[in-house]
Amino acid sequence: MKDMIEIRWHGRGGQGAKTAALLLTDVVFQTGKYVQGFPEYGPERMGAPITAYNRISDREIRVHSNIYEPDYVIVVDSSLLHVADVLAGLKEDGALIINTEDSEEEVRRQLGGYQGRLYMVDAKKISLATLGKYFPNTPMLAAAVKITGVMDEAEFLSAMEESFQHKFAKKPEVIEGNMKALRMTLESIQ
Amino acid sequence: MGKKDRMSGNEAVANALRQINPDVMPAFPITPSTEIPQFMATFAANGLIDTEFIPVESEHSSMSASIGAEAAGARTVTATSSCGLAFMWEELFIAASNRLPLALTLVNRALSGPININCDHSDSMGARDAGWIQLYAETNQEAYDNMIMAYRIAEHKDVRLPIMICQDGFITSHAVMNIEVLEDDVVKKFVGDYAPDDYLLNKERPMAVGPYAVSGFYMEAKRQQAEALRNVKRVALEVAAEYEQISGRKYGLFEEYRMEDAEYAVVIIGSAAGTAKDAVDRLRDEGIKAGVIKIRFFRPFPAAEITAALKNVKAVAVMDRCEGFSDHGGPLGADMISAMYQANLNAYAVNYIYGLGGRDVKVESILEVFAALQEIVSTGKVGETYRYLGLRDRKDA
Numbered sequence: 149m150k151d152m153i154e155i156r157w158h159g160r161g162g163q164g165a166k167t168a169a170l171l172l173t174d175v176v177f178q179t180g181k182y183v184q185g186f187p188e189y190g191p192e193r194m195g196a197p198i199t200a201y202n203r204i205s206d207r208e209i210r211v212h213s214n215i216y217e218p219d220y221v222i223v224v225d226s227s228l229l230h231v232a233d234v235l236a237g238l239k240e241d242g243a244l245i246i247n248t249e250d251s252e253e254e255v256r257r258q259l260g261g262y263q264g265r266l267y268m269v270d271a272k273k274i275s276l277a278t279l280g281k282y283f284p285n286t287p288m289l290a291a292a293v294k295i296t297g298v299m300d301e302a303e304f305l306s307a308m309e310e311s312f313q314h315k316f317a318k319k320p321e322v323i324e325g326n327m328k329a330l331r332m333t334l335e336s337i338q
Numbered sequence: 339m340g341k342k343d344r345m346s347g348n349e350a351v352a353n354a355l356r357q358i359n360p361d362v363m364p365a366f367p368i369t370p371s372t373e374i375p376q377f378m379a380t381f382a383a384n385g386l387i388d389t390e391f392i393p394v395e396s397e398h399s400s401m402s403a404s405i406g407a408e409a410a411g412a413r414t415v416t417a418t419s420s421c422g423l424a425f426m427w428e429e430l431f432i433a434a435s436n437r438l439p440l441a442l443t444l445v446n447r448a449l450s451g452p453i454n455i456n457c458d459h460s461d462s463m464g465a466r467d468a469g470w471i472q473l474y475a476e477t478n479q480e481a482y483d484n485m486i487m488a489y490r491i492a493e494h495k496d497v498r499l500p501i502m503i504c505q506d507g508f509i510t511s512h513a514v515m516n517i518e519v520l521e522d523d524v525v526k527k528f529v530g531d532y533a534p535d536d537y538l539l540n541k542e543r544p545m546a547v548g549p550y551a552v553s554g555f556y557m558e559a560k561r562q563q564a565e566a567l568r569n570v571k572r573v574a575l576e577v578a579a580e581y582e583q584i585s586g587r588k589y590g591l592f593e594e595y596r597m598e599d600a601e602y603a604v605v606i607i608g609s610a611a612g613t614a615k616d617a618v619d620r621l622r623d624e625g626i627k628a629g630v631i632k633i634r635f636f637r638p639f640p641a642a643e644i645t646a647a648l649k650n651v652k653a654v655a656v657m658d659r660c661e662g663f664s665d666h667g668g669p670l671g672a673d674m675i676s677a678m679y680q681a682n683l684n685a686y687a688v689n690y691i692y693g694l695g696g697r698d699v700k701v702e703s704i705l706e707v708f709a710a711l712q713e714i715v716s717t718g719k720v721g722e723t724y725r726y727l728g729l730r731d732r733k734d735a
Contacts, residue, residue, distance in 0.1 A: 170514055173344060173514045173515075174344065174514070177343075177344040177516065182515075182516050183344060183514070183515065183516060184513060184514070184515050185513065185514045185515075186508070186509075186512060186513035186514070187508075187512060189455060189456065189508055189512075189696075208516075209515070210612035210613070210615050210616055211612060211613050211616045211701060212506075212509050212510075212513075212609040212610065212612050212613050212699070213613055213698050213699055213700040213701065213703075214698050214700075216700070
């Protein structure tokens, strides 16, 4: 692993991009690494573009700025491609992870002919199949873990199960669906 | 020693308060306040603390109720941010002049307008002359540690002053990071019980709080307040030494980072100090002798101690996350540069206004400041001493 992995999340208010960034912080913490997870706050409202960030390192993280040259960019809502410059500063050897139903050709075209590493996740399909509702953040979190390789998959699943049991203590019926969404996403990414 | 965990700065302070279990917490429960009262209300509702949580209708009332509770003899805390602190303005002076050692946990955010919710230090800097002790934190860890040390400093018989525990809005308050927390019983033992000598509810020794003082007495009362604030420096170091025993973490009135042989120094408050340390490491790798002084106590201001740490530097940049509207620089700049003059320091000094309303501070931003200091030393020309960092349309104001 590099000295520090930096991730930038793009989503829309209400979709859970911030929650996903904080969940990633939570699970990666359990590996003993240093982590940072924080949202960038603007005039918040449902549907407005939002940004969240993660830093992951084996050493103490002291820098408190936003991330301008990310190793990974995660786009939770593909309609943001028309609104935000999601590729801004993305490292040459970095990767873009996007929630989309479109073809690779179409996504690359929308990204202005982007030639770099690209991972496409159909979070809608996975979410509807496992949760019956559209919550893109659970699949995107699994995709982030798989593609960045910040932690072992089995360790991730067990940490998430524990986290869901805590988070959904009052509605345990949604835990299984969320776990399925994570597994299905992990399997869908080559 | 402690337990490794991860939490936001708000959670960190709320957990320190859970461990301290203060007697009373009056707080305005919604914006502009923070998640801290929300966490505390939940702890109280769940029986984790027996703190009396009083949701009030304004910050003027939360500080008034805090004053009443503390005067009655209860260990009291309140929390706010931004314009909430501004709304407490009149009451802040009353808390300090009545020598009430209550605590306020502040999340530093900009004041309107333009309307902005993000970090800067305008709120607490506006209250710097109110007679409160002010401590600032770089990280969630420091906010937690400062909160645990707060009552030991404020309640000390040589001090008896209110204390403001500040952290950077969103940058630390909402960022989840690693932290090491102490065991509950260790914190409880360290903080101890509050046993004031005199308090309103003690019917054996009746007393008055907040009386009128004619001109023949007022000035002496103020001088006593000033002396109590001066005593904070000694008491804070004693408390920090004890805290190191239970936590392993060492605290001074300020932190020196790579200052031993530094020629160029940045004096800075809050989270941007961490970013400045990364900048210093980069410069040190290039052989440039850079260092950082991070203010922990802004009130009292450790003028003599800081200038002693700066005695060999060639140039200093004092960083203010607040526009003081003096047309001469910011509040830290004013204190620092007068302290340097009194100490006969022979170093160039400039004052930067930075990071207002959440303007991001990058490692490169701090490198730019150090480059300016090098330029000043190499040319012998200081130029404009009141500067802006990271302004969009021009570099220096």
